Amino acid sequence: MAAIAVFLLAGLLLASPSWARRPKPSQSPIDKISAQEGFDPTRFAGKWFLVGVASDCLYLRENGYQVEATNVVVSVRDRDSLHFSTFRPLEGICWNIKQNYFAGKAPGRFLLKGRAAPVDVVVGETDYSSHAILYFQKNRKISAKLYGRTAQVENSILKKFEAAMTALGFSDDLIFYYPVYGFCSSADQFHILDETKFTG
Numbered sequence: 001m002a003a004i005a006v007f008l009l010a011g012l013l014l015a016s017p018s019w020a021r022r023p024k025p026s027q028s029p030i031d032k033i034s035a036q037e038g039f040d041p042t043r044f045a046g047k048w049f050l051v052g053v054a055s056d057c058l059y060l061r062e063n064g065y066q067v068e069a070t071n072v073v074v075s076v077r078d079r080d081s082l083h084f085s086t087f088r089p090l091e092g093i094c095w096n097i098k099q100n101y102f103a104g105k106a107p108g109r110f111l112l113k114g115r116a117a118p119v120d121v122v123v124g125e126t127d128y129s130s131h132a133i134l135y136f137q138k139n140r141k142i143s144a145k146l147y148g149r150t151a152q153v154e155n156s157i158l159k160k161f162e163a164a165m166t167a168l169g170f171s172d173d174l175i176f177y178y179p180v181y182g183f184c185s186s187a188d189q190f191h192i193l194d195e196t197k198f199t200g
Contacts, residue, residue, distance in 0.1 A: 030120045030137035035108025041076045043128040048072050048147040052177045054165040055143035069182040094184035099195045113198045131157045151180040
């Protein structure tokens with residue numbers, strides 16, 4: 001009798017898709033963003049300046065007027081992963097934030113692992129010589145950063161970035177531009193935030 005009951009229950013489960021299978025998760029928002037075709041990590045390596053950020057982050061909404069000049073040095077790690085060293089002043093002291101962007105499922109896609117939830121990263125567009133637009137997704141919320149090889153980029157690049165952000169639903173008041181002066185390029189051993197130890 002027990003065997004029959006198990007057989008009938010199994011039949012019911014198989015006959016009812018809503019019971020037998022979990023619904024497919026909806027597509028992740030960042031999966032809809034195309035990565036730079038033929039992305040080349042070695043060409044992307046080098047120094048970049050943070051020009052602008054599009055984000056609905058509460059901290060930026062409240063403190064966007066206080067953003068500090070920020071630049072990064074990118075190098076290639078094993079298997080096309082990237083290492084970011086981000087330099088930014090905080091209360092007059094230069095900090096270096098070290099992070100590893102682990103190669104993702106396709107060229108131009110990465111996973112940033114840190115203290116909190118992992119962040120999906122996509123290099124959406126770059127010409128390697130003047131600008132790059134990177135997209136970030138944490139807890140299914142998208143933000144984006146515009147980097148330049150110089151602290152100031154051409155107006156055409158700014159307009160391209162703003163148009164891409166408008167398409168994502170960001171209003172003008174959610175786009176924050178960074179200073180073009182006051183950069184630092186090194187930090188002492190007491191002001192290094194090493195996030196590279198997070199690999200899980």
